[in-house]
Amino acid sequence: MTGAPLLDIKGLDLAIGGTPILKSVDLTVAEGEIHGVVGESGSGKSMTALTVMRLLPVGSRPFGTVCFQGLDLLAANEPEMCSIRGRDIGMVFQEPMTALNPVKTIGQQVAEGLRWHLRLSKAEAESRARSLLDRVGLPDAKLSLHRFPHQLSGGQRQRVVIAMAIALNPPLLIADEPTTALDVTVQAQILDLLRDLVAEHAMGLILISHDLAVVADMADRITIMKDGTVVEAGETVTLFETMTHSYSKMLLTASTHQPDRTAPDSAAETPLLEVRDLVREYTLPRRTLFSKAPTMRAVDTVSFAMEPGKSVGLVGESGCGKSTLARTILALDRPQGGNVHFEGDDLFALDTEALYEKRRHMQVVFQDPYGSFNPRHRVERLVAEPLHLSPTPVTAIERREQVAESLVRVGLSADDMDKFPHEFSGGQRQRLAIARALITHPRLIVADEPVSALDVSIRAQILDLFADMQARLGLSYLFISHDLTVVKAITNEVLVMKDGRIVERGPTEQVFAAPEHPYTKALLAAAPDLDRALARRRRARDAVEA
Amino acid sequence: MFVYALRRIAMLVATLAVATVVIFAVMEVLPGDPAALILGVEAREDTLNALREQMGLNRPLHVRYLSWVTGLLTGDLGTSYTYSVPxxxxxxxxxxxxxxxxxxxxxxxxxxxxxxxxxxxxxxxxxxxxxxxxxxxxxxxxxxxxxxxxxxxxxxxxxxxxxxxxxxxxxxxxxxxxxxxxxxxxxxxxxxxxxxxxxxxxxxxxxxxxxxxxxxxxxxxxxxxxxxxxxxxxxxxxxxxxxxxxxxxxxxxxxxxxxxxxxxxxxxxxxxxxxxxxxxxxxxxxxxxxxxxxxxxxxxxxxxxxxxxxxxxxx
CATH class of the missing domain: 1.10.3720.10 (MetI-like)
Structure with a gap:
């Protein structure tokens, strides 16, 4: 670093509506530097970025100095900030699905900043927008300027957002979780693009992420935040080598956490679940009024078997059909072909009553711990929901006993049953979801992205809980996830799914160590890996020293 | 946008057609005989029949519906009883x-x-x-x-x-x-x-x-x-x-x-x-x-x- 840094945040305090959010945050970014900011939700990393942009919510009061190219941004007035935003500081947001205006073309949206700051004509701005989209990997042949956001994939949208942010070559770019909503292979491409852009324009980049592996791979320096304060900061390799703060260490261990799992004995009796040549098709809207409606095959002749007490991972990127497969296995959807045998019976040949009986033995845990509970019901009612599947009616006293037992089992207290879901944190809600699944003493739990919405430390606890439940109750899991580290940590076998088909299967360790299918190889190569990233950085450092 | 508009027009025509059927059916179900209304409660049965014949009320349902819809399309909605104008x-x-x-x-x-x-x-x-x-x-x-x-x-x-x-x-x-x-x-x-x-x-x-x-x-x-x-x-x-x-x-x-x-x-x-x-x-x-x-x-x-x-x- 030479001379004054590009951005120098000193002693930043922030309160929103009287609640302190940031406490004495220091952060500097030099030209051409990638600065990673890591922390769990609520750590204040996004608020720090929004303070730099001065786009804080109403009622926010920031104190301290945020010095950008010699100008104190906290002292700047709104017109000054309007000319700085977009021109001197660009920003990329987390959710590419909602960051673009659905009723405007992408050409209009990319050109907008150029027209606003440079007063370019419509034609000039559009031709500049065209070359910007070319630069971010969306050439004309692939994407016309007249497309609307809903016609683009998630990765394409994030490229458009990046094109907008770098339109005026800002010296500083802030990317707030730019790849969190994307699939791993797309994530790798977007990260590469950001890295290239930084090198090309000697831009400073603040990369905000919850993912230590992503940040270690990308950032020259890292700041770790917790509860609005900076707990540790420094050059990437040095930081990982000399980590002192207990929170940073916890974050590191949690993100690579492997729960203790006792290997189940492989005495193969009849399989618990057997899926044969399963096909699930969806009817798409008709193209013309009288033509036959086209169909889309979401699940394409899938077969596999699960032994009792084992857990199987189902891995694949968004849209590959893994959730549809789960729905069909749970008999929530009727397949167009093939069958599902659970405990030896064909689910689609059973009458309603027999299917109810089977359903008691297969329960589900969903991704979103916020959306899967009715907010107006108390925990007792929510957790007791599956009990209506039981053949004999459950009395009120039995119900309370069973709910209490289930809550205690997942590490909550029996007293929690009179609370409402909003009184629980995200991790506790996922425990509630597991308690709800356990109440009917199931043999199989289908877990659809059960830890994806959770912070790493919470995720580690929930994974431990899953492992513990398996050991104690002999449960089987069908574990659906896009996150390879999670699948690696919790499953015996893994199925890799692409475009509705299983392209590779095998014991988890073997598939991860020596993938055979090119798609599995691509997935594994694209997945962020902390050790690999650090090793690469060490080699680069050693090369410089030598 | 063209396809979208065409689809909407098709929907419009279909909805209008269904609406006329419903209105016609409801009017049929409702009690009240137009002939009796015109001639009053004192009218004799043969006079009523003659007027029904003249007004086409004795024809089968679908014939009357079609002639009513044709009337609608050509702007012939019949004559008001009270105003005696079309x-x-x-x-x-x-x-x-x-x-x-x-x-x-x-x-x-x-x-x-x-x-x-x-x-x-x-x-x-x-x-x-x-x-x-x-x-x-x-x-x-x-x-x-x-x-x-x-x-x-x-x-x-x-x-x-x-x-x-x-x-x-x-x-x-x-x-x-x-x-x-x-x-x-x-x-x-x-x-x-x-x-x-x-x-x-x-x-x-x-x-x-x-x-x-x-x-x-x-x-x-x-x-x-x-x-x-x-x-x-x-x-x-x-x-x-x-x-x-x-x-x-x-x-x-x-x-x-x-x-x-x-x-x-x-x-x-x-x-x-x-x-x-x-x-x-x-x-x-x-x-x-x-x-x-x-x-x-x-x-x-x-x-x-x-x-x-x-x-x-x-x-």
């Missing part, structure tokens, strides 16, 4: 009052509510917002016939700016006609504008918190430009829905308002036809009103396509 002439004459009235009311309510709704949302929880919310609450609560009387007292009797009622006919020139329509239009528009203002406000408050507005601000756009060019176009989508629904309320609202202002419109005609049991007029008016509502919803659908590109591509 129903089509009656409706043509009256629609010249009601349609302009409803359109003026709709325009007024749109012109008032959208800026007010935007203002309230932009100044959320401040004086302007609270004032607008209080006023619109009042606007929804006040019955519009009472508000109409208030308007008459203020502008017709005290200030003498406009007539208190009646309609001079379009032959009298544009200005007198507009003068006659303005008070009823304001009275009709008030509750609609109040509702629409609130919808606009809450819809805009939602879109103002959407991520793309923040993206626009991050590009450097000022709060005002981001509001008008990003938040408002998205906020208009639900407002359009409500506007389409309100048009039918406006049409039925004219029944009261036209009676308050002595306007010779559809609303007054329908009121008179019902009290005089002039079933053929009632039947035709229902068809006209249903068609008007269906056509307006068709226009709203087209407007959706213009406002929201996602619907266009879905077709």
């Amino acid at each position: 129903v089509s002439d009656l409706i043509n004459e009256r629609i010249g009052v009601t349609l302009p009235l409803a359109l003026i009311a709709l325009t007024l309510s749109t012109l008032i509510s959208i800026p007010l709704g935007v203002l309230a949302a932009a100044r959320h929880n401040r004086v302007a917002d609270v004032g607008i919310m209080a006023t619109t609450q009042l606007g929804i609560a006040i019955p519009n016939f009472w508000f109409a009387l208030l308007l008459v007292w203020m502008f017709a009797i005290t200030l003498r700016l406009v007539p208190s009622g009646g309609f001079p006919g379009w032959d009298a020139g544009l200005i007198p006609c507009l003068q006659a329509l303005i008070l009823p239009a304001v009275a009709l528009a008030l509750p609609q504008a109040s509702i629409l203002t609130r919808i606009m406000r809450s819809s805009l408050l939602d879109t103002l918190h959407d991520d793309y507005v923040r993206t626009a601000r991050a590009k450097g756009l000022s709060q005002r430009i981001a509001l008008w060019s990003h938040a408002v176009p998205n906020a208009l989508i639900p407002v359009l829905t409500i506007m389409g629904l309100q048009f039918s309320f406006l049409l039925t609202g004219t029944i009261i308002i036209e009676n308050v202002f002595f306007l010779p419109g559809i609303g007054r005609l329908i009121f008179q036809a019902i009290t005089q049991r002039d079933l053929i007029v009632v039947e035709s008016l229902i068809v006209v009103l249903v068609a008007a509502v269906i056509i307006v919803n068709f226009l709203v659908d087209l407007a959706y396509g213009v406002v929201d590109p996602r619907l266009r591509s879905r077709g």
